[in-house]
Amino acid sequence: MNAIYGLFPDTDSARRAVKALGEVSRRLRFQPRQIVVVSQEPLDDREMGLPRQHTWMPWIAACGGIVGGTAGYALAAFTQRTYPLPTGGMPVVALWPASVVTYEFTMLGAILTTIVAFLATARLPRYGQRVYDAAVSDGMILVGVADSDVNAWRDLEETLYEQGAERVRQFSTA
Amino acid sequence: MIFLAALLVAGLGVLGMALVKADTRGAPGSVAGESTPAAASGLSSGVFTPAHRTLLEAMEDYFDYFPTPVQPIAFNHKIHIAKGMKCLSCHAGAALGPQAGIPSVTFCMACHQVIATNNPEIQKLASYAAEGREVPWQPVNWFYPAAHVRFWHAPHIRAGVDCTTCHGNVSQQTVAVRQSDLNMHFCLSCHREKEVSVDCATCHD
């Protein structure tokens, strides 16, 4: 994997850089989705001219909730049937108490699936080397192109500087 | 870090200390110091409590560990059964009540006055009899007091449960060995199979 990227001091120059990279992409033979943007704070996709992000996470969480709730009711009902001990004049599987347990397990299911879905779709944790620069944590915005033709790097560097990059760096893993 | 370490130490401490239930008489604010007539007259030789005596015993109870007992005399079950004796010949209580019972030394000596008197183990038995002491047999199958189990042999014998079901094939053993865990699953699975009471209060009270 290799990449060339520029570090931009503000959103405006970063946005211009993304736009400019999009314009030169055909000429320099890379796909717009190879453009990498890394920032220390959330950027608005639309404002940056990046493709709109979409995720099924709310639906996955809802499904997780349903699974959790079913599991909760099943647990409450199954465990009380295996050794049926009547208590306090209640039926062995009492609806109201079981519904409380079901409710809590529904929520637990939704919470756990949200966490898992977040990690899975954001592709975390991943500790390997990826396009990144510690300067991002100083507030710089990284805009670059990953896995592009090495011959185009000179042109790309020029483009990045033109749009206001403070530094341009090359990145490659053997 | 220090905090976590302290927590860990305290946690282990609780697990350990809490299991040894000390003699209540020393407990703060308890009956300590209130001397009883029995204590004053010297009749009392201490206090009886269901507390564990040692930390080790407490841990063994907590983790359901039953140490193998060491018997004062290496009693040989195999020979006795081979000679035609039945379990109930000696453990007669099993058919009648809760405890199976262990025969007294005089019961043993009824035969061993004459039989195998040269055997060193029998000579040990004879010496107990001569001193008028009972043999301090160690229990093999037992429950910790914390199990609060009430087990009666009689109803099981009446129901035709064979001794070997719980005690294993003693006819092949010399010194009796604990054969099954005798845990709640062991009892329950049989009770469920035979469709008899699985009510908690039948055994626990």
Add this chain to the structure above:
Amino acid sequence: MSRRWGMVIDLDRCTGCEACVVACSAENNIATAGESQAAKGRAIHWIRVERSWEGEFPNVRVRFRPVPCQQCDAAPCEPVCPTYASYHNAEGLNAQVYNRCIGTRYCANACPYTGRFFNWFQPSWDKPLQLQLNPDVSIREAGVMEKCTFCYQRALVAESQAEAEKRPLRDGEVSPACVQSCPSGAMVFGDLNDPASAVSRLAGLDRGVKLLEEVGTFPKITYLARES
């Protein structure tokens, strides 16, 4: 049809002698708490005789009411127990399983009759008093709840005996220690499911009332209200 143990206590006959309390302690291995602990409200007595005064001096009358566990049909102590240490058995008893109890003391709070007891410390007996302990009743340990069992160990023995003799259990064959020891015969014990039993007949009397009936616990102990 399974049995449903119940009791009738005739308040007219109770003299407040507390023989039931003593008998219960002896039968059920109840440890004494000692003076200082009893003063703190830590004494255990599965049955107590409540005493109250009526009238103005000099026309004062003392009233007694023996209160054991009421063995409720809809017992508030049972559903609150997280470990099933307190549950309802097939013979209608509110059983307490000591080895299952972790000591949340929730059941004790839920009981409107304050009929449940907690082992604050390890119970103990000065030697050789341990020799009088009842082998049929387990010795509780620190941290568990205990309560009146209607001397269930006696019922089990009687049932086992009847089974061995291949005959049904007779009415009056089983009686808890308190009933057995009551000199005035104020307490009657038996099977409420058997319409012919003494306890069923007495429980059906017009004088029969339940303690704190308004709480809705459906106790199996019927008090016969005083007529005098």
Add this chain to the structure above:
Amino acid sequence: MTTRERQRLEAAPQDRDRLTRDLLRPVLHTSPRIYLTMMALGAFVLAGLVAFVYQAYWGMGVSGLNRPVFWGFYITNFVFWIGISHAGTLISAILRLANARWRRPVTRCAEAITVFALVIGASFPIIHLGRPWLFFWLIPYPSERGIWPNFRSPLLWDFCAITTYLTGSLAFLLLPIIPDWATLRDRAIGWRKKLYRVLALGWRGTPREWHRLEMAMRIMAVVIIPVAVSVHTIVSWDFAMVPVPMWHSTVFGPYFVAGAIFSGIAALIIAMALLRKILHLEEYLKPIHFDHLGKLLLVMSLLWVYFIVAERLTVWYGNATPEVAVLLATQRGKFLPLFWTMVCCNFLIPFPILAIKRLRTITGTVIASSTIVVGMWLERFLIVVPSLEFKYLPFSWGNYRPSWVEITITLATFAAMPLLYLLFVKFVPIISMWELKGGEHPEPAAAAELAPGHEASDPWEGTLPSAGS
């Protein structure tokens, strides 16, 4: 370095990342005074642990509990701390959903309170067990006994609810820390760098990651609010489900939830004021935050009065003998001093302070919050104990006096809270850096909704330190 690069660097404002430096300072530098404070607090916590071991060894008898008062300080503390835990997650989730911009410096303080208060609160049911080493019987797991926990017991609901709430609160607290840990990973050195490298999970800050994080937080906010409400409702049901006079009340669910939020906000205000002073965050936690939380507290105070009137008036008017016995014992009998102290602490003192704008300063809100924390603890005590002392049959009425064991353990938890908090502050920036920075730029969606003239008078304009000032 090319000439071009050098030119760019020289043109860059020197002070661009003052915010990060300010907020990382407490994490990366610790003064000896903090260590001393930690040790003092640790000593209290240790004393509590010793008291607990002592109690577990001898039995519950070393506490002041007796028959009929089977629950005392421990359950009071349990309800109190679970109540405090409603500070955070609930407040920050509501503010997050409402997109209130002033929440940004407050959320993480609040969420941390939630997690720690929950851990402390959840330990009390175990501390109060007669046989605490068997607490795991509350967990549904298959065992050779074939017996499972009783799901009909409110204590099991508690267990489920607290597990869910703790999982949710932890996620709610930890997920938005990941980007800040990534910043720390780039800044820290030594073992801390390795630690933060693991904790940051390889976070970079791509649009994809940011989008998923914000989505996760939005889902969590939606889920955590009903969970938080259910948790304290279920805690109230520990009481309301049993037929004990003055416990068996339908109003307990909302009453407890309102009380929980009330005490939670008070705890949050105290925590914020302390952080502001100790960590020198004056520029981030501004009077306006205290003003707004103070208003929230005012509303909750009124709500609390409403509930206590609703609860007590119905009991008094209904005139059922057992309930009136408890009511009178609380208001006129032996609990009279405690009851009226509670009313003063929860309403009579804080109400004027919070209602009068001139008094609703940082000092004012902190004073009000302190009385409220005390008052709410008393409220929990007055719910638990009087009902048990004066239960139905007068022959069995009792008396409760806490022992030194209970008092020590209680004090230990009050020390454990700041101790855990201090430790947390030393590993995590207590103010969410990325969220605060995100707030520096007007959000396009929000900006579009505001009229041009409106934007200038945005009241939150001043809530952030301006760069280069």
